[in-house]
Amino acid sequence: AQSVTQLGSHVSVSEGALVLLRCNYSSSVPPYLFWYVQYPNQGLQLLLKYTSAATLVKGINGFEAEFKKSETSFHLTKPSAHMSDAAEYFCAVISNSGYSTLTFGKGTMLLVSP
Amino acid sequence: NAGVTQTPKFQVLKTGQSMTLQCAQDMNHNSMYWYRQDPGMGLRLIYYSASEGTTDKGEVPNGYNVSRLNKREFSLRLESAAPSQTSVYFCASRTPSYNSPLHFGNGTRLTVT
Numbered sequence: 665a666q667s668v669t670q671l672g673s674h675v676s677v678s679e680g681a682l683v684l685l686r687c688n689y690s691s692s693v694p695p696y697l698f699w700y701v702q703y704p705n706q707g708l709q710l711l712l713k714y715t716s717a718a719t720l721v722k723g724i725n726g727f728e729a730e731f732k733k734s735e736t737s738f739h740l741t742k743p744s745a746h747m748s749d750a751a752e753y754f755c756a757v758i759s760n761s762g763y764s765t766l767t768f769g770k771g772t773m774l775l776v777s778p
Numbered sequence: 779n780a781g782v783t784q785t786p787k788f789q790v791l792k793t794g795q796s797m798t799l800q801c802a803q804d805m806n807h808n809s810m811y812w813y814r815q816d817p818g819m820g821l822r823l824i825y826y827s828a829s830e831g832t833t834d835k836g837e838v839p840n841g842y843n844v845s846r847l848n849k850r851e852f853s854l855r856l857e858s859a860a861p862s863q864t865s866v867y868f869c870a871s872r873t874p875s876y877n878s879p880l881h882f883g884n885g886t887r888l889t890v891t
Contacts (some may be wrong), residue, residue, distance in 0.1 A: 666808070669891070673818065696876050698879055698880075700880075705884075705885075706884055706885075707782075707868055707870075707883050707884045707885055708821075708870075708880070708882045709881035710869070710879045710880075710881075711880070713877060713879055715877040718803075754820060754821065756880075758876065758877075764809065764826065764828045764834075764874060765823055765826060765836065766811075766823075766880055767823075768820045768821040768822075770818060770819060770820040771820050
């Protein structure tokens with residue numbers, strides 16, 4: 665079964681610093697990967713998705729992620745953190761059996777300090 | 779533009795009580811899902827319905843039942859609530875293709891005492 669691992673349950677950065685949230689996948693075939701963001705007391709919102717068209721994927725709010733097959737990674741980055749980026753971020757992979765379900769990582773809470 | 783609507787937003791139950799969480803989507807999606815979210819556990823799939831008329835178990839189905847009422851609506855029922863079912867429940871929908879993302883509701887926060 666497909667799975668993703670997010671390294672670090674909490675990541676702290678200063679406003680204006682680089683944001684790097686890590687996600688590694690386990691898959692024997694090319695996966696389809698997603699990043700979601702969850703603000704407090706809200707549902708999850710799609711940030712970006714990888715579908716093999718390009719290895720560097722740009723998403724909303726200035727975030728992007730790079731698919732690296734050699735490292736089985738799909739890390740999320742943003743050059744300069746803003747206070748409004750403080751939220752929980754989830755990496756997810758779609759099943760390769762009928763593409764019917766998504767499996768989520770355990771999430772990384774991003775804390776941004778002034 | 780409602781998207782995915784869940785009711786209720788909050789609920790408190792006593793152990794052994796039953797309740798149904800309601801979910802409706804207006805995006806004409808074929809597939810619908812119920813997840814639960816617990817601290818440190820991410821989101822875990824309870825049940826899903828790949829298309830109208832079908833339902834399948836996910837990772838944590840015990841203690842739950844579902845009904846796909848029609849293409850728009852997918853309900854989750856707790857027949858005899860237990861404290862271990864205290865959680866935030868999310869409904870989601872999508873089209874069943876390889877690159878189609880999930881669209882989420884805002885969740886139901888359930889406490890079982």
